[in-house]
Amino acid sequence: MTQKRVLSGIQPTSDSFHLGNYLGALKQWVELQDGNDAFYCIVDLHALTGEIEPALFRKRTLASAAQLIALGISPEKSTLFVQSHVAEHNQLGWIMECLAGFGEASRMTQFKDKSAKGGADSARVGLFTYPMLQAADILLYQAHYVPVGEDQRQHIELTRDLATRFNSRFGETFRLPEGYILKAGAKIYDLQEPTAKMSKSSGSVAGVLEIMDTPEANTKKIKSAATDAGREVKFDEKEKPGISNLLTIHSSLSGRSIADLENEFEGKGYGDFKGAVAEVVVEYLRPIRTKALELLEDEKHLIDLLHEGAEKARVVASSTLSDTYKNLGLVK
Ligand code: TYM
Numbered sequence: 001m002t003q004k005r006v007l008s009g010i011q012p013t014s015d016s017f018h019l020g021n022y023l024g025a026l027k028q029w030v031e032l033q034d035g036n037d038a039f040y041c042i043v044d045l046h047a048l049t050g051e052i053e054p055a056l057f058r059k060r061t062l063a064s065a066a067q068l069i070a071l072g073i074s075p076e077k078s079t080l081f082v083q084s085h086v087a088e089h090n091q092l093g094w095i096m097e098c099l100a101g102f103g104e105a106s107r108m109t110q111f112k113d114k115s116a117k118g119g120a121d122s123a124r125v126g127l128f129t130y131p132m133l134q135a136a137d138i139l140l141y142q143a144h145y146v147p148v149g150e151d152q153r154q155h156i157e158l159t160r161d162l163a164t165r166f167n168s169r170f171g172e173t174f175r176l177p178e179g180y181i182l183k184a185g186a187k188i189y190d191l192q193e194p195t196a197k198m199s200k201s202s203g204s205v206a207g208v209l210e211i212m213d214t215p216e217a218n219t220k221k222i223k224s225a226a227t228d229a230g231r232e233v234k235f236d237e238k239e240k241p242g243i244s245n246l247l248t249i250h251s252s253l254s255g256r257s258i259a260d261l262e263n264e265f266e267g268k269g270y271g272d273f274k275g276a277v278a279e280v281v282v283e284y285l286r287p288i289r290t291k292a293l294e295l296l297e298d299e300k301h302l303i304d305l306l307h308e309g310a311e312k313a314r315v316v317a318s319s320t321l322s323d324t325y326k327n328l329g330l331v332k
Contacts, residue, residue, distance in 0.1 A: 002035070003035065003036055003037050004036045004037070004144040004145055005036070005037050005038075005039070005141055005142055005143045005144050005145070005175075006029075006032045006033075006036045006037065006038040006039065006078075006143060006144065006145045006146070006147065006180075007038075007039045007040075007041070007137065007138050007141040007143035007145075007146055007177070008025060008029055008039075008040055008041070008146055008147050008148060009040070009041040009042070009043040009046070009083065009134070009137050010025070010026070010040075010041075010042060010043065010064065010068075011042075011043050011044075011046050011047045012042050012043075012044055012047055012057070012060040012061040012063070012064040013047050013050060013060065013200050013201075014060065014200045014210075015059075015060060015063055015210075015212060016063070016067070016210035016211050016212035016213065017064070017067055017210070017211050017212075018198055018199075018200065018208045018209055018210050018211070019188055019198065019208075019209040019210075019211070019249060019281070020149065020187075020188035020197060020198035020199070020208075021149075022071065022211065023185035023188050023248075023249070023252045023253075024148070024149025024150070024151075024182075024185055024186055024187065024188060025147055025148050025149050026068070026071055026073075027185070027252070028147035028180060028182065029068075029073060029078075029147055030071065030072035030073060032145065032147055032180070033073065033074060033077045033078040034077065036145075038077070038078035038079065039078065039079045039081070039141045039143070039313060039316070040068065040073055040078055040079065040080050040081075041080075041081055041082070041083050041137060041313070042061055042064045042065060042068070042080075042081070042082045042083065042306075043083045043134075043137065044057070044061050044082055044083050044084050045083050045084050045089065045090070045133065046083070046130060046133060046134065048126060049124055049126040049127045049130055050201075061082060062296065062299060062302055062303070063212070063292070063296060065080065065082075065295075065302050065305070065306055066292040066293075066295040066296045066302060067211055067212065067288070067292045068080060069291075069292075069295055069302075069305075070287075070288045070289070070290075070291035070292035070295060071211070071288045071292075075305045075308065075309060079309050079312045079313050080305065080306065080309045081306055081309035081310040081312070081313045082306050082309075082310065083137065085306065085307070085309075085310035085313075086310055086313050086314050086317050088136075088140055088314065088317035088318055088320075088321045089133065089136055089137055089140065089317070090133070090136075091136075091321055092136035092139065092140055092317075092320070092321055092324060093129070093132055093133040093135075093136040095136070095166075095324060095328070096132035096133070096135045096136050096139075096162055097129050097132045099132075099162050099165055099166055100131075100132050100135075100158070100162060104158065104161070105128060105129070105131065105132070106128075108130075108131050108154060108155070108158065109154055110130070110131070110151070110154070110155070111123075111127055111128055111130065111131070114127055115127060115128075131155045131158050131159075132162070134155050134159065135155075135158060135159040135162050135163075138156070138159050138177050139159065139162075139163055139174045139175075139177070139320065140316065140317040140320045140321065141313075141316055141317065141320070142174065142175040142316070142320060143175065143177045144175065144177065144178065145177065145178055145179075145180040146159075146177050146178070146179050146180060147180040147181075148179060148180070148181060149181065149185075149186050149187060149188075150181060150186040150187045151187070151197060152179070152181075153179055153181060156177060156178075156179040159177060160176050160177065163175070163176050163177075164176065166324075170327040170328055171327050173320075173323055173324055173327050174320075184248055184251065184252060185248060185252045188245065188248065188249065189241065189245040190204055190207035190208065191204075191206065191207040191208070191209065191221055191222065191224075191225035191226065191242075191245070191246075192204040192206050192207035192225070192226050193207055193226070194225075194226060194241035194242040194244075194245045195241055206221055206224065207221070207225075208221075209221055209222070209249075209281060211285055211288055211289060211292070212289055212292065212293075213285075213289075215282040215285070215286060218278070218281055218282055218285065219278040219282055222246070222274055222277050222278040222281060223274050223275070223278060225242060225245075225246060225274060226242045227242045227243060227270045227274075228240040228241065228242050228243055231269050231270060232266075233247070233261070233262055233265035233266070233268070233270070233273045234262055235247050235248075235258045235262065243270070243273070246273065246274065246277045247261055247262070249277060249280075249281065250276065250277045250280050253280050253281060253284045254280050
């Protein structure tokens with residue numbers, strides 16, 4: 001049996017996913033659904049660790065589903081569902097919290113970064129326990145692979161540590177998952193600040209390329225991307241982070257090698273190069289945006305698809321949870 005289990009999740013925290021989400025993770029989600037048993041989860045419970053506005057939150061969850069389907073996640077090939085529809089995530093999350101040490105949870109960089117922003121005292125407890133819920137997401141499905149961007153590596157390490165600890169203390173229960181993190185694209189940078197990762201919570205709107213943005217808006221963002229000293233189109237992350245980021249974006253979407261692109265733009269200026277990047281990005285995203293908008297016109301259909309996904313997910317999740325409870329000695 002060569003089929004592997006795949007699990008990943010994404011937060012519905014904005015109206016649109018950005019190109020970092022796509023190149024770091026979602027593109028691999030689409031590829032991995034062929035020949036594997038893939039589970040993809042819109043992690044709405046994780047999103048509660050930030051500010052939410054209920055009507056907008058609901059809209060964003062559905063917009064997330066529409067975008068995932070539009071960019072190629074097939075509800076027939078893979079299991080697409082919403083985290084809060086499968087209660088086992090919370091249930092195993094609690095077990096993971098009881099397994100994790102305060103010290104190791106305190107060392108999670110995502111928690112440290114996010115809590116540092118508003119001051120550690122005002123950070124939510126949910127932000128602290130976030131990685132244990134993420135571990136539950138992964139372990140419930142006995143995933144072999146977890147396709148994510150570089151920023152999630154530490155959470156996957158923690159997941160492996162928790163699984164190892166549980167298995168050795170209470171008997172073999174969980175498969176140890178591996179991160180599926182590509183070299184190119186695992187970290188896409190902000191266009192305005194090419195040393196910071198492209199991020200939904202980043203301050204710079206102009207630096208984030210959104211799937212649902214209009215072609216005009218994305219063209220404008222690319223054309224006004226911060227570039228580096230000199231005028232050579234060359235991949236050099238240290239000296240030329242802006243141009244290197246644009247090269248990565250072009251290469252990942254067009255499938256052309258970086259060397260090939262460097263050759264094509266030899267002797268030409270940054271302006272020509274940015275124009276070419278804009279065209280590749282806009283043409284790539286155009287049908288995805290159109291399809292997502294179309295899907296959003298039939299909300300009931302989208303919700304039905306998500307309910308069907310949750311049914312399928314629950315079968316696997318409840319079986320793992322039941323083994324976990326049994327191995328822990330909880331009375332049935
Ligand atoms: P989230 O919602 O922040 O991001 C979704 C995915 O996008 C990747 N990503 C990036 N990749 C490259 N460059 C970037 N600039 C960039 N920004 C984001 C992220 O690495 C991620 O793969 N904790 C997770 C959600 C989660 C999860 C899970 C993931 C919850 N449970 C279980 C995997 C398995 C997160 O915040 O992703």
